[in-house]
Amino acid sequence: MAKGITGRDKDYSQWYNDIVVKAGLADHSAVRGCMVIKPYGYAIWEKIQRQLDDMFKATGHQNAYFPLFIPKSFFSKEADHVEGFAKECAIVTHYRLKNDPDGKGVVVDEDAKLEEELIVRPTSETIIWNTYKGWIQSYRDLPILINQWANVVRWEMRTRLFLRTTEFLWQEGHTAHATKAEAIEETIQMINVYADFVQNWMGVPVIIGTKSEGERFAGAIETYCIEALMQDGKALQAGTSHFLGQNFAKAFDVKFQTKEGTLEHVWATSWGVSTRLIGALIMAHSDDNGLVLPPKLAPTQVVFIPIYKSKEELEQITEKVNEIKSQLEKRGVTTQYDDRDTLKPGFKFAEYELKGYPIRIAIGPKDLEKGTVEVARRDTLTKEFVKQEGIVDYIVNLLDTIQESIFKKALDFRHDKTTKADTFDEFKRILDEKGGFISAHWDGTAESEEKIKEETKATIRCIPFDNEIEEGTCILTGKPSKQRVLFARSY
């Protein structure tokens, strides 16, 4: 086990915190519930952003930016929406400070009270729909396909680095459509984009499905989600896409004229993923030695470490490293050469394992002699000597192999941790002994869902898209059910 990292078996929470802090991803800040995302952590976020942004553009979306502040009155327009967010809003009431008359520091200037308070956005539906009202008159103005990269604030009672922070970074797509069918199609398209990204780039398998009524987004008609399973057997919601119906169009009076000349309310969607994805990345793949990053999201994919005794040796090694390094870079591989002479190789090995670099290449005197290099894989912690000849192709292929292998491992884990339960006792036993997803029949009522949650802390994560139709009886009430749904304890 790496120095200073708590084992997963010992304390999973502490292990997670140790990885985040020791791998240099983020730190607690001086502000309660808010984190400082450090350069290495932010580099991962930038990779996530870049890829998702490309995928959004490829599906016809454009980026825009809306204000951080939302007038309080906007929140009272959509009843469910305000109820969902009211309890966790930061509110701006004043716009000026002054010197404390008692001479100590500064105080809020009570004369500078705002006429109407401003809410720091917890999500932007309201300000955006207020804006769309001015943009939409005719069916010719539709669809509007916009995404925003932004920060939002939700005053959560308890926070955890990346998984739930008071302020977090995310993207939120907000689209407007002429028809219900088109809006639903958009909602589904985007949840599929998320699933594609999370599986093929993050290497985290997900279940795509719909949320039960109780877990639905405040103000949505239908919420689609992707659910991932973490190594401790708890589920994590990795992304959501909401079909908002005409709720926001009605709340903000957004109508358009159809070809036929009638006036109709616009159909809406919204969808988002956040820095929480980094939490998912960590909890899905990492081990007791530190972070494990999929090659496609690793800020640096290959690190070179020289092993030498003399200056002459180092020079020869450096020459060889530079040769391989530049060839790799030409193939689009990101690399780094760590020739710091104050640290021993062993220390560097441990450090890059902690930081999750997918491949480490060590070159020493033996390699110069034999024309080899030592290639170490982070995901499997295996090492082998490889001929320098053909090394570039070898590494390029290996990166793909690692990407697939990481996904496969997580997928196998999820298969092992997905269990069917047919009675409530069985359900509870699996939950306590094994964790993971439990596929069980449910009578479809919010009451039963709530009771199960109260008794077991497990919630319905989703009703999978590809669910089989299967007659059965609800594990709680014994009432008839047409399909199984996926339960789990979750983050």
Added chain:
RNA sequence: CGGGGUGUAGCGCAGUCCGGUUAGCGCACCUGGUUUGGGACCAGGGGGUCGCAGGUUCGAAUCCUGCCACCCCGACCA
């Protein structure tokens, strides 16, 4: 908001119960040398408003009062 814990060097801690030289230790850092295929070693060196504000005392990291911050567990949530 309830329960628990912690605040002493960049990090991790000891010292606090029972007040008393110049506040220690490990890691990290700086200088020099020897090392380098899995977390090096020797020698020398720098770094402190002891969370904050009051109080008691000849004397406070230590005792008293008030405050603050953060972490962990729970309820709430992406």
